[in-house]
Amino acid sequence: MRHGETITIDDLDRDPFPHYARLRAEDPVAPVPAANCWFATRWSDVEQIARSPDFTAVSDEAPVNAAFGRPNVLTSEGSVHAALRGGIEPHYRPRQVAGYIEHLVRPIAEAQLAAFRASGSDDLLTGYFEPISALALARSFGFMEVDVPTLRRWFHGLSQGAINFERDPARDAICQAVVTEIEAVARPLLERLARAPDNSPLSHMLHSGMEAGQVRPVEMILPSVKITLLGGMQEPGHGAANLLVGLMQNPDQFAALRADIGLLPQAIDEALRWIAPIGTMMRTALRDTQVNGIPVPEGTPVSCIFASANRDETRWDNAEAFDILRPPKAHMAFGQGAHFCAGKWFAKAQIEVTMRVLIEAFPHLAFAEGPPDFRGWEFRAPTHCRIAL
Numbered sequence: 001m002r003h004g005e006t007i008t009i010d011d012l013d014r015d016p017f018p019h020y021a022r023l024r025a026e027d028p029v030a031p032v033p034a035a036n037c038w039f040a041t042r043w044s045d046v047e048q049i050a051r052s053p054d055f056t057a058v059s060d061e062a063p064v065n066a067a068f069g070r071p072n073v074l075t076s077e078g079s080v081h082a083a084l085r086g087g088i089e090p091h092y093r094p095r096q097v098a099g100y101i102e103h104l105v106r107p108i109a110e111a112q113l114a115a116f117r118a119s120g121s122d123d124l125l126t127g128y129f130e131p132i133s134a135l136a137l138a139r140s141f142g143f144m145e146v147d148v149p150t151l152r153r154w155f156h157g158l159s160q161g162a163i164n165f166e167r168d169p170a171r172d173a174i175c176q177a178v179v180t181e182i183e184a185v186a187r188p189l190l191e192r193l194a195r196a197p198d199n200s201p202l203s204h205m206l207h208s209g210m211e212a213g214q215v216r217p218v219e220m221i222l223p224s225v226k227i228t229l230l231g232g233m234q235e236p237g238h239g240a241a242n243l244l245v246g247l248m249q250n251p252d253q254f255a256a257l258r259a260d261i262g263l264l265p266q267a268i269d270e271a272l273r274w275i276a277p278i279g280t281m282m283r284t285a286l287r288d289t290q291v292n293g294i295p296v297p298e299g300t301p302v303s304c305i306f307a308s309a310n311r312d313e314t315r316w317d318n319a320e321a322f323d324i325l326r327p328p329k330a331h332m333a334f335g336q337g338a339h340f341c342a343g344k345w346f347a348k349a350q351i352e353v354t355m356r357v358l359i360e361a362f363p364h365l366a367f368a369e370g371p372p373d374f375r376g377w378e379f380r381a382p383t384h385c386r387i388a389l
């Protein structure tokens, strides 16, 4: 039996990396029936699929379609994709981000740190990283009033839909409850922005590229609003948490970073390479084709596993290890091709401010009870970041 046929969703949730390593070695483009798709696990194959005209992002199988609706920025192409992305992207370009990130994130991080200290909690994941990540995205995107518990409930609920490869009705119900809640907040806000535009990405999603007097229908942008809320609120916080765990598991590297905080940008990239917070991207074969000589039939949904490509031993020495001093090289944690992450610069700059505030506040950091487990394969993060207080 091929290894992919033996893999369960639970295996992947607990620790996908040994399975990815075996697939890379034995069966790099292979069916994984438990996930209702094939997996492509090598760097070169993921790269090829992302650029190939034989594959499309318009994938009927992607869980985000059922969870959030269509059209959405992730599973559209051409002019629809350009229109949906066009409202989001400009606010998150490197020059724009550099102009506002410190001013936006430092006050949020300092307030969260004060709240964390006052709370008596020892978990930096739920008390520091996730709230900063959720608030920074929500405020920058145009949701100015929604509070942290609601935002956290939103991205946890949305993620249940986005990872539902196995089409579990329980996951779907959790996601749909949150979707109803989000729409109840978003619709009146979007209606107001349709009448009175402002400079937020939400407003640009309605107005950008439209003729004077015309507004993009709310139904057309709501699915992409949910996708951006999910990725944008969840991933920077989880990326920061991955980095903290990597550093705490490797005290020499943490000491090197404290001695030279200029290493922070490359440490962030290494954490995202080591454990990609978003592990996969879905593509569908438009015709009978081949990847690396392996036949892939028309209509096959193929999950390109960024998390595996990021540990491809033909690209990195000692790829399984966390090493902030390894020579910098591009990784795939922000995706590949036309759907490359629209929030990459915002995410990296936000993590940098978040980590600086934390490191300045805590001259020593240690786990409360040993290192945490990680969970997930579509989205992967530590289960907690409990520190000794």
Ligand code: HEM
Pocket (backbone or CB within 6 Å): 073, 074, 075, 085, 088, 092, 137, 227, 228, 231, 232, 233, 235, 236, 239, 272, 276, 277, 278, 280, 281, 282, 306, 332, 333, 334, 335, 336, 338, 339, 340, 341, 342, 343, 344, 346, 347, 348
């Ligand atoms: C460390 C944090 C983040 C990581 C690791 C990450 C990762 C990714 C990845 C892998 C994709 C491609 C998914 C695919 O092709 O299926 C993606 C797309 C996207 N990301 Fe991020 N992301 C992060 C933060 C953000 C933030 C803060 C935003 C907010 C603006 C954002 C907005 C988006 C959007 C809108 C897309 C869809 C782009 C498109 O389809 O054209 N992401 N992200």
